[in-house]
Amino acid sequence: MENKTICVNAVVDYVESHLDGKIELEMIAEAVHYSKYHLHRLFAETVGMTVHDYVQRRQLTEAAKLLIFSDKPILEIAFQCGYESQQSFSAAFKSMYKLPPAAYRNNQNFYPLQLRFPLCRNISILEPAKQNIRLAELADIPAWMDLMRLSIDGYPMMDETVYLKKLKGSILEKRALVLKDGNILIAAMAFTYAPGSIEFFGIHPQYHSCGIQKLFLNTLLETYLPRQEISTTTFRVNDKADLGHRKRLIQLGFVEKERLTEFGYPTQRFVFTPPKKEEGHIHEK
Structure with a gap:
């Protein structure tokens, strides 16, 4: 290491x-x-x-x-x-x-595609648990913003002032989740209840192989959005700015839907339909 x-x-x-x-x-x-x-x-x-x-x-x-x-x-x-x-x-x-x-x-609207990569030296989580995911607090905002800049792949239409206002609302309305590895914020998600949607989901690049994507999806389905269809948006196919977001959604079971343009950026909506009630909850493989 x-x-x-x-x-x-x-x-x-x-x-x-x-x-x-x-x-x-x-x-x-x-x-x-x-x-x-x-x-x-x-x-x-x-x-x-x-x-x-x-x-x-x-x-x-x-x-x-x-x-x-x-x-x-x-x-x-x-x-x-x-x-x-x-x-x-x-x-x-x-x-x-x-x-x-x-x-x-x-x-005249600058936003970085990529800042200098901040390497985490001491990665301790290998198998993160759902009980470690908690509701975000206002004190988490600075670390959340750092993670957003690192994991969003430089969405070039990002307006941080607008984003920060929405983030505060998500936290106050208990629609924001975080996961830490010691003092490092390694994953964050903002979602809506009705309709069920993921507004933001960022994971530190060094933790992509830890199963965190599935862990957060299970948490949504079991605790916050039980039996609800969940939608989100990401890059369109062949967008060179995409570093794997589409692929990870598809691996989780999300299905491609209509193409959109959000804040002037071409995106595509994806939808996850949970198993029927009698099939039980989704489990980690």
Whole structure:
């Protein structure tokens, strides 16, 4: 575990120091003294995305920041963020932010796709239990917001002021759940009672393999939304900003429904229909 932590931290440090140029896996591997294959595997297992995806998201975030907070020409920003042409930069930017760079600049609304990855060094939960999930409190808001920024994959239309107001309402109305590993908030969910829906569900990337998705769904079905149909929205198929949200919903038993546009972002609704009453509760496999 310690070696993995050292390796991932070294990669993150290298990327952060070279955001203003072209970054390739071979360059990082040589700098941190790991084979590129070993580095690729460890990083993906820990961070939940490949080194290439992490680099692209960090550089596009820096590009978005420059588009909003500087007057630099788009071509200069493209070169500064590791792209060889304005055309390749514009294509990559639009695939993530859903707007070409010029239109994004005109909107004057910055939101990061990817912040520096904060590695948790001491992961202790291997089999989290439902009794550890509790209703959120107002004191949990700062940690919740940090988790939201880390797990939402940079929804580029996010307005944190609006989100914070909705979050406070969810907590006061007892529609928000959290799970901690020691002092680390590792999962959070906001939901509605009628109709039953999941408004937000974020899990720290290092905990995706711990069965937390199923644990929260079981908690909803057994305690808060018994025998109710549950809906939620996520990325559309082939959206390059998606780091696995669709796949995890499908694995839980959610079914694709209609396509939507929420706050200017293309999404799709998914629905989970619980088993009939006589079939009993859903159990962990």
